[in-house]
Amino acid sequence: MQINWESFATYNHDIRGIRFKFEDLCRQLFANENLSGNKQFRYLHANPNNHELETEPIYDETNKRWIGFQAKFFDQDVQLVTDTAVLDLIRNKYPYLGLYYFGNHTIQQEWFTTHTSYMLDELGERYNRDFNVGTVFSDELSLFIHDRRAAEYLNAKKTVLLDEISELLYRSSKRDYLRKLEEVVSALPDVNIETLYHSIEWNSTVRLAVATFLDNFGEEHKKLEAERDRQYILSCDSEKERKEREEALKEYHKLGSKIRDIDILINLPNRIEISEREKQLLYGDILTILQL
Incomplete structure (x- = not known):
């Protein structure tokens, strides 16, 4: 399979549903991109009181800022600026996520x-x-x-x-x-x-x-x-x-x-x-x- 959203939809039909898998993927990308430089490990804690955020804001020690993220999966034809950005990150920096979420192997x-x-x-x-x-x-x-x-x-x-x-x-x-x-x-x-x-x-x-x-x-x-x-x-x-x-x-x-x-x-x-x-x-x- 290739790393694209069609492969993602095909590879993630399980009991939790594709939207939860997409949120899991984004959570891992967010942590890898923004928290890998932290000296003190911090967990991403989901809190329903933080509207519009998937997790509580967390401190980025490298850039000295509090950050959070939002993730939504659309199965219709909706174009977003993050569409290809997410795929490019997986292709270029995090191939193990391609294995798990897209079933991708480059042969x-x-x-x-x-x-x-x-x-x-x-x-x-x-x-x-x-x-x-x-x-x-x-x-x-x-x-x-x-x-x-x-x-x-x-x-x-x-x-x-x-x-x-x-x-x-x-x-x-x-x-x-x-x-x-x-x-x-x-x-x-x-x-x-x-x-x-x-x-x-x-x-x-x-x-x-x-x-x-x-x-x-x-x-x-x-x-x-x-x-x-x-x-x-x-x-x-x-x-x-x-x-x-x-x-x-x-x-x-x-x-x-x-x-x-x-x-x-x-x-x-x-x-x-x-x-x-x-x-x-x-x-x-x-x-x-x-x-x-």
Whole structure:
């Protein structure tokens, strides 16, 4: 894929939605461009009281100013001055964001020349001159042949998770868990073309380090679900007074929100999990092939 808004829209159809992904992308660009020179690390804290700003204003030590940013994604034909500026930043300065948000890998003739012998060695008997080996997404090809882009793709999983943890630290009461998770993920060494397989152990390593927290969340989750069910039954009980039923319904929705928050915390380690398909590609077990 190329770094353009069509690729962005295609690559980011998940449960959170494309607008949230765009805001995540802009948040990372804002921090990279304006806060990388700060000696004191500062988190970007989203505050609904700051109208028209995605986060609270934050101090830029280099330029000695307080700054903030606004980000909106338009899926219609709206031309903005920042349209190509965002794409140019990613192309020229932050290729790892291109990997994560656009599925972008630059594969040119020089690349193929450099890697041909390596690819054939990796494929061994699986290589057949009557077939052309390729994948729908070039990141799968990178994982299969173990090139530099594969390492960037995998390491980007950690970067994105750490960004999400940083954001949650300001709006979650489970800060002990988040700080521990941040510590463990930060300590995971980046992989390179020689150590790509090490990424397969990331998820189990992290889960082991925060196992007590996850167990406690599981118990809390069960209790909240039981209480939510009780409140729902109460809200539907026609023998109860209307006010009591309305209060029960409010509590039901409040408990649902707490359950969703815990689900987010429990699933955080999964952000760096290597999927079964990714494992198969790393081990060279599968690759889509097209006949010439």
